[in-house]
Amino acid sequence: MLTPEYAAKLTAFVANGGILLATVRSGVKNEDNVPHEMTLPGLLHEVAGVRIDEYEALLERNPVRFEEALGGGVFEADRLCDWIVPESAEVLARHETEHLSAFAAVTVNQFGGGKAYYVGTCFVEDGPVRAIMRRVLDDAGVERPVGLPEGVNACMRQKGPERYLFVMNHNDHAVELDLGRLPPCRELVAGAPAGAMHQIAAGEVSVLHWKA
Numbered sequence: 001m002l003t004p005e006y007a008a009k010l011t012a013f014v015a016n017g018g019i020l021l022a023t024v025r026s027g028v029k030n031e032d033n034v035p036h037e038m039t040l041p042g043l044l045h046e047v048a049g050v051r052i053d054e055y056e057a058l059l060e061r062n063p064v065r066f067e068e069a070l071g072g073g074v075f076e077a078d079r080l081c082d083w084i085v086p087e088s089a090e091v092l093a094r095h096e097t098e099h100l101s102a103f104a105a106v107t108v109n110q111f112g113g114g115k116a117y118y119v120g121t122c123f124v125e126d127g128p129v130r131a132i133m134r135r136v137l138d139d140a141g142v143e144r145p146v147g148l149p150e151g152v153n154a155c156m157r158q159k160g161p162e163r164y165l166f167v168m169n170h171n172d173h174a175v176e177l178d179l180g181r182l183p184p185c186r187e188l189v190a191g192a193p194a195g196a197m198h199q200i201a202a203g204e205v206s207v208l209h210w211k212a
Contacts, residue, residue: 049109
């Protein structure tokens with residue numbers, strides 16, 4: 001759901017240098033759950049730089065080819081598909097199924113000082129999502145203090161110079177993190193200094209603290 005007021009805020013956010021990520025079926029309805037009477041993506045049309053003339057449910061998996069800007073490769077999509085026609089947007093990925101080959105799957109539009117990404121389908125695996133998010137995070141200047149293995153996620157909190165990195169290992173095996181890019185830090189769960197290579201046991205959480 002998207003109101004005109006909130007769409008205006010998103011548009012201004014991007015124009016002023018922000019990074020927007022919209023996904024399939026974004027902005028279709030108003031606050032009363034009624035579809036907007038306009039071509040999709042409706043109120044996001046200008047900032048996204050695309051139009052969507054039609055959409056469909058994918059009954060079979062559909063191959064999507066990523067451009068080199070996203071690292072290349074072919075990945076499977078399923079469930080939903082917007083038929084994206086780029087206007088001012090750059091195409092980052094295209095559908096390969098014959099009846100969809102004229103349409104983009106992922107686009108990015110330079111709008112004012114920022115960018116708006118539109119992802120018009122759902123991917124089966126995590127790989128293509130990670131590729132898109134790496135590009136989005138790089139554009140947004142989001143700091144990634146450590147590389148994360150598969151099955152591990154992290155979030156960081158800060159207060160003044162204090163940094164706290166919460167790392168969760170969802171795997172059924174231990175993982176090792178390279179902390180070489182971080183200043184000397186302390187692992188708060190164990191209450192001990194963390195080494196340059198830090199191990200987290202299966203299913204465990206580690207809290208790392210340092211000062212910037």
